Amino acid sequence: MVNDPFRAVAHPIRRRMIERLGNGPATVGEVTSDLGVSKSAITKHLKILEDSGVVVRKVVGRTHRLALNPAALVDAVGWVDRQRALWERMFDTVEGYLADKEQTTVTDTTTRSTAVRIERTYRASADVLFDAWTNPEVIKKWWHAGPDWETAEAAVDLRVGGHIRVVMRDTDGIEYTATGVYTVIERPSRLGWIWHGEDGESGTGSRCDLEIVEHDGVTSVVLTHHGLPDQHSAAEFREGWGLCLDNLDKVITP
Numbered sequence: 001m002v003n004d005p006f007r008a009v010a011h012p013i014r015r016r017m018i019e020r021l022g023n024g025p026a027t028v029g030e031v032t033s034d035l036g037v038s039k040s041a042i043t044k045h046l047k048i049l050e051d052s053g054v055v056v057r058k059v060v061g062r063t064h065r066l067a068l069n070p071a072a073l074v075d076a077v078g079w080v081d082r083q084r085a086l087w088e089r090m091f092d093t094v095e096g097y098l099a100d101k102e103q104t105t106v107t108d109t110t111t112r113s114t115a116v117r118i119e120r121t122y123r124a125s126a127d128v129l130f131d132a133w134t135n136p137e138v139i140k141k142w143w144h145a146g147p148d149w150e151t152a153e154a155a156v157d158l159r160v161g162g163h164i165r166v167v168m169r170d171t172d173g174i175e176y177t178a179t180g181v182y183t184v185i186e187r188p189s190r191l192g193w194i195w196h197g198e199d200g201e202s203g204t205g206s207r208c209d210l211e212i213v214e215h216d217g218v219t220s221v222v223l224t225h226h227g228l229p230d231q232h233s234a235a236e237f238r239e240g241w242g243l244c245l246d247n248l249d250k251v252i253t254p
Contacts, residue, residue, distance in 0.1 A: 005076040008052035011170065012236065013037060014045050018068065021055065025067040028057075036197060037176065044174045114234040116225045120245055122252045126214035129221055130188035132248060133210060134158050142247035144168040145176075145240040160185055164193060180208065188212055195225070 009015055013035055020031050032042045046066075049055035053072035058065050122129060132138045136154040143166050144151045152175060153167035164180045177197075184192030191210040206227035213220045223241060228234045 004052045005054055005073050008049050008054040008072075009076065011045065011048075011172070012239070013041070014049055017045065017049060018054065021066060021068045025058075025065050028064045028066060031066050037174075041174045041176070044172060048172060114228040114231060116228065116234050116238045116241065117222065118224075118238070118241055118245060119220060119222045120249065122219050122221065122249075123217060124219055124252050125217075126188040126212045126219050128252065129212050129219050130191070132252065133191055138251070139166060142251045143244055144247065145243040146170060147243070147247065158182065158185060183207070184209070188214075 009018065016035060017031050020026060028046070032046070035042065037045075046055070050057060053069055055066050056069050058067070132142070134156055136156050139154040139156070140151040142151075143154065145168060148171050150169050151166060152169045153165065155163070155165045157163050160182055162182050164182065166178045168176045168178070170176070179196045180193035181196070182191070182193045184190050189212050191208075191212075193208050195204065195206045195208050197204050206225060209224045209226065211220075211222045211224075213222075223245070225234075225237050225241065228237060
């Protein structure tokens with residue numbers, strides 16, 4: 001697809017590549033190292049950036065160097081400028097929305113790790129919410145980091161020491177696999193698991209705790225993701241979990 005800068009910047013992985021190239025041309029390895037996704041996903045992301053014209057590649061011998069093509073982003077920048085005034089008026093609304101979702105990031109100064117905490121409330125029973133997190137057929141309806149993504153696979157071995165595996169697929173057909181090992185199962189109030197992303201993904205080995213509390217027909221769900229290595233990783237997980245839980249909101253309250 002030619003000259004589609006909005007598609008190029010639509011994914012956080014591609015935005016990180018663009019940010020790295022903001023310092024000047026770099027090799028493919030320098031641009032794509034430590035992004036926490038598979039080599040096949042990296043290849044697809046690069047193809048989208050190059051097809052859009054945002055990134056250009058120059059091959060010298062066996063070395064592939066990438067560079068930004070700022071001209072390809074002119075239309076996107078112009079659109080953003082035109083929308084700036086509208087966005088500024090919307091900031092107060094956005095701040096209120098985030099406050100309602102109670103998303104927080106806390107740094108543990110003792111262990112130098114970071115945790116993300118997100119709370120949502122539902123007019124549904126604790127059993128319904130517990131099933132939403134443990135039933136593969138329900139998981140397929142919501143556990144993906146975007147409203148237009150899908151969950152291609154979901155498998156659950158619901159026992160301490162058992163595994164959960166979720167495969168998310170974005171709108172470009174790129175798949176992201178997340179797995180975990182259950183450490184706590186207390187129906188319908190608690191779940192705990194050790195998080196494992198794709199090879200080399202930031203946050204692998206971190207811990208997720210889910211608390212489900214029902215009172216007078218309203219159920220509060222608190223997800224805490226502990227042991228993240230830094231604020232950047234925490235921000236990515238906060239965004240990803242938030243998008244997943246936005247989908248869950250729609251499933252629980254159609």
